Amino acid sequence: MLVKLWQALLSGLSVGSVYALIAQGYYVTFITTGALNFGQGEFLMIGALFGLTCYVTLGAPYAIAVAASIALLSVMGAGLERVAIRTTLRHALSLSWVLSTVAVSIIVRNAAVQIWGPEQIKFPSPFGDRVLHIGPAGIFPQELFIIFGAIGTVVLVQFFLRRAVLGKALTAVAYNRNAAAVMGINVQRMVVLAFVLSSALAGLGGVLIAPITFAWAYMGTVPGIKAFAAAIIGGLENPIGILIGGLAVGVLEQIFGIINSNLKEGITFLFVLLILAVRPTGLMGRKEIEKV
Amino acid sequence: MLEVRGLRVEYGHVQALRGIDLQARPREITAIIGSNGAGKTSTLMAISGLAPVSGGEVLMEGRAITRTPAHRVTALGISQILEGRQLFADQSVEDNLLLGAYTLLRQDRGRVHKLMEREMDRFPILRKRRRQLAGTLSGGEQQMLAIARGLMSEPKLLLMDEPSMGLAPLVVLEIARTIRSLRDEGVTILLVEQMATVALGLADHAYVLENGRVTLSGPARELAQNPEVKRAYLGA
């Protein structure tokens, strides 16, 4: 039993760190616009498949494939902002961006089916398939790479937001749009940047995770939604909460997977409902006091 | 320096400004007084590009800048200190100052650091607190930071919205002294204030706003003696 738990913890951390990576993308756009990309999972899928084309079909090194995916997704992020976000943010129905990003995700998924077909494609890990042993449990080198890569990126993003001038400007826009605008910061440009960053993170998530899950057109939806649940559990405006939320969801699923593989799929959603009933802005979210 | 002609602002169906004319002369303090909801803040926001202008025009040094987006207005030498300070509370004092000079950052980093030193000389308490988060400062310190941040872009015209808000009388005095010395340094100031006594005491010229219209204007000393003003705003 203990071995199983240890194994679940390791696999959970690797899946969870990808959730955390995607969720970090939700965080960046949520703080700047209050909106997020419901097709983040589809963007992840494009990252995986495009990476596959570069890495396997074109024979480029893995690092190049990663960079190419990030670049493609950055462009897609800017496009998404233009098509689905800027056009809907001022609507009376405050959540119309949900549907507009879902619509984009439907189109993107259909395009992926046409380009890469509907089948699952194996994405060979650049680190090989030899299982490493940590304590009594085994882990693929790719899984270790995911954990370090994803968490490292999350840290890097936070470093960017806190230390780089551009990141500080983005943080300022997130905190107070008007104040940022009178500083001379182009708010619209920062919003685009937020979506570029968010999409790039999804792209990276895709190339990281594909070697352990297969790459295919339908791989993204569920991780995208689960990452959203993780962000909600942690609290959308708290980056640390999101990181912990992502890892927790990953581990929680694996642990419940020991008991029953069906439970594994549903537990995250049950969990998020219970948490929202008690804490409407997540476990570590800001408590909102409406000013009157 | 700044001239506003027939300025109108509407939020949906609500008219906030119904045609306002005013001028801010160079190296002077021009005050706008009036009750809550009279349109004082809307006037400043319309000038700085944050409020939707539905008519009239804004001229900066003779050039029309009506409806220019806020981030470009700043580059033209106009800086606004927003009502309630609106600092970036989760960023450090230093970062707030740095962002104040955002328009200069691309061109001249060294200059930005000099400016930062200048502001920390002006408000030594900010130097002491430079690494602290802005949200942890006291009310008076926050107002100083807000002013310093507004000065980091080296504005020709400073728009100040209720600098006295929520501050103790002694602190208000200190802020008032700062405002006067800024004028003496050559900054043109357009000051919106609810504390009419403070505003009229500081200003060279003043306007009274009621219901989105200018109802009175003139030299501040004269307005301070005006019986209407006394009755409505000075509580005498």
Place this chain on the structure above:
Amino acid sequence: MRLPVFAHTGPRDWIRFLAVAAVVLALPLVLHDPFFILVLQSLAYLFIVSLGLDILVGWTGQISLGHAGLYAIGAYTSALLATRAGWPFWISAPAGVALAGAAGALLAIPSLRAKGPYLAMVTLAFGFMMEVTSNRWQGLTNGPMGISGIPAPTLLDGEEMTPTQYFWLIAGVALLCQLLVNNLLGSRVGRTLLALRGSEIAAQTVGVNVYRWKVLAFVISSVYAGLGGVFFAHQNGFINSDTFVFALSVSFLTSVLMGGSGTLYGPLAGSVILNLIPTVFARLHEYHLYIYGGIILVTIIFLPDGIVGSLRKLTLMRRWRRMPARIEPEAGALAFPSAHAAGEAMIQARNLTRDFGGIRALNRVNITVRPGVVHGLIGPNGSGKSTLVNVLTGLYPPSSGEVVMQGKAMGRMRPYQMAKLGVTRTFQSIRLFGELSVLDHVMVGYHLHLRAGFWPHLLQTASAVEEEQLFRRKAMALLQFVGIAERAHESARNLPYGQQRLLEIARALALQPRLLLLDEPAAGVNPTEIQRLAKIIRDIRDAGVTQVVIEHHMELIMGISDVVSVLDFGEKIAEGTTVEVQRDPKVIEAYLGTGLEAAHA
């Protein structure tokens, strides 16, 4: 032709409705192609789901990304009861609907306080949970293999219905559903939901219990979704997990938005058009999803009001709308029998302290408001006046100290509970109910005085209709009192600022309060209106209502107040008659500025 129920529906509406019903029901007779009848059946039950979803989206402003889950509950419940327990359709179907409704009530709990993406997550998570359940809990649902052999409903003689008969059943129920929704949304229920959407806080201050009404909206919406699911299950005779997926929830939502959320006939237009698209574009199978995604995008971006909403805007511009009938104001609407209170204190603040983060907005404030007076509250911006009003009305709990109402400590009271005790208020930043008409704002104010509840309004009983008319006349009288009766039928949003403030007062008066708190009623109001405002405040006092008035306008406050309290930095620094306060040196220093001399120093 007035019936005991549907009393609101006039002969003209009946004729129109019956004509539409006749056309719909005749469709399968005209074109009796089996495929066509199947399509008609689907359109009818999908329409029912959209109709219910629109109650959430269009009337409460909540989005649901999990309606497929509710649909699944209806479908599985009825299918399982029919196949495994052998229950007849007529019993299994209501069971399915009831269970869906119960799920909706549960779903309302996490939805109550969640906002924005958090709120979207609630329904999304629920939808996915149901998706996983139907796919993985094979012992119950048989997963992708599904449940087959679900019987069609039987007629009285035990024969199974023919497809045409089944269509008549679904369409008949759908028509009834539309009729009931029209009743609900045209009545107090729709008005209250729209009010909540416009401002939950303002609705609470006139006694609306947000939680109960949100649960109600969720339950109605879920019942409709469950009903759709039941009809679906018994149409095909087979259901499996492939149906109840996220994409279905998206399509429900799209049909509502496409038709026009918050319009009575939007769901009809949307569900018919959206669900016909796959049939029309059947040959372009490969591109179907592009077209579908494109349609959603185009709808959201270019038709944010939907098809019906956009058409309605056009017709409004052309003023084709029927002019509302004149309403005679009811005499005596300003008599507040409960207002006059004996005793020393109407309400008391005892050592009230309130902190926000590290900032102390109120510091041990003691104030006693005597019954029947106008109690002025002044102080510089940021001195804690609004916070005091917020604590007194139950919007914020005090950090320490207590609020005492007529000798009774209040403990933790919510604004709607304070409203029940006769305490209400207006707002410094005006809080109106979005698009609601001026008259309807006051009608929401009467919330606690209206007797007819959900069922009478659902059926539009004669007594509910009568009560509604009586209170409309009363509301008119209140509007007349504040002087905006001539704008009763306009959208409140179109009123100028000053009149919006007067409307807030009229809305608050509808509660027939004992204590009315006015937060800066003169802000942004022009000088002539201020004169009127002063008279209104005096008249309200003469009617016996105690008032607390926050104001910066010195002339007004000194003219109307019997007592004035002065706050500075969250502390009470002075109290007394207007003359006493004006002479108090502390007040002069704090409120009136540090003096010209000081500023010149």
